[in-house]
Amino acid sequence: MSTLQPAGNYYDKYHTRNPLARYLMHGFLESFDALCKRTGVDEAIEVGCGEGELSMRLAADGIRVRASDIAADAVDEARKRAEAAGLSIDYSVRSLEQMQGTEVSPLVVCCEVLEHLDDPESGLRILESLTSRWLLVSVPREPIWRALNVMRGKYLGDFGNTPGHVNHWSARAFKSFIASRFEIVEQRNPLPWTMLLCRCR
Numbered sequence: 001m002s003t004l005q006p007a008g009n010y011y012d013k014y015h016t017r018n019p020l021a022r023y024l025m026h027g028f029l030e031s032f033d034a035l036c037k038r039t040g041v042d043e044a045i046e047v048g049c050g051e052g053e054l055s056m057r058l059a060a061d062g063i064r065v066r067a068s069d070i071a072a073d074a075v076d077e078a079r080k081r082a083e084a085a086g087l088s089i090d091y092s093v094r095s096l097e098q099m100q101g102t103e104v105s106p107l108v109v110c111c112e113v114l115e116h117l118d119d120p121e122s123g124l125r126i127l128e129s130l131t132s133r134w135l136l137v138s139v140p141r142e143p144i145w146r147a148l149n150v151m152r153g154k155y156l157g158d159f160g161n162t163p164g165h166v167n168h169w170s171a172r173a174f175k176s177f178i179a180s181r182f183e184i185v186e187q188r189n190p191l192p193w194t195m196l197l198c199r200c201r
Helices: 019-039 053-060 072-084 120-130 144-151 171-179
Strands: 043-047 064-069 090-093 105-111 131-140 182-188 193-200
Touching (some): 019 131, 019 182, 043 053, 053 064, 053 072, 053 105, 064 072, 072 090, 105 120, 120 171, 171 182
Parallel strands (some): 043 105, 064 090
Antiparallel strands (some): 182 193
């Protein structure tokens, strides 16, 4: 069975016009920037880059970035946005499985990916093989994520579960899962996510 499911629904949460969603994304990005700065790295890999928002933020801070996603359309969009912003980022269309054993970086970023994996334990082992020091990872925080979807009238037939989400972690459960392979240095909880900065043991 494949570790990674196909990309599900596409929603550009980073550039939404919804005021509440913009407020929530501001909290996410503020936490992301703060944790990235704490690493002090000059090179990073992003797994599951989507349309490239996070890799562009890293590159804008002078970090050399290699980024990948399984969705070719998303990678094409990421390349266009990076070029328009004058940023040099090495984008590729690859699954997490295809990255195993190909490269290592002092920082690996994996945000909004693990909830899609059929085999998250295998995915975490691959992430461990890709980083020489730091892992920055985030997932939707349950059951808050689904509750917010229901409140906005989305995915009611699936009790608020976003299409493609096959893993559902509370903050405590996600921390325990990641701690099985990494030392957790800092936890942030921008609503409605859990975000962890981790260090290799």
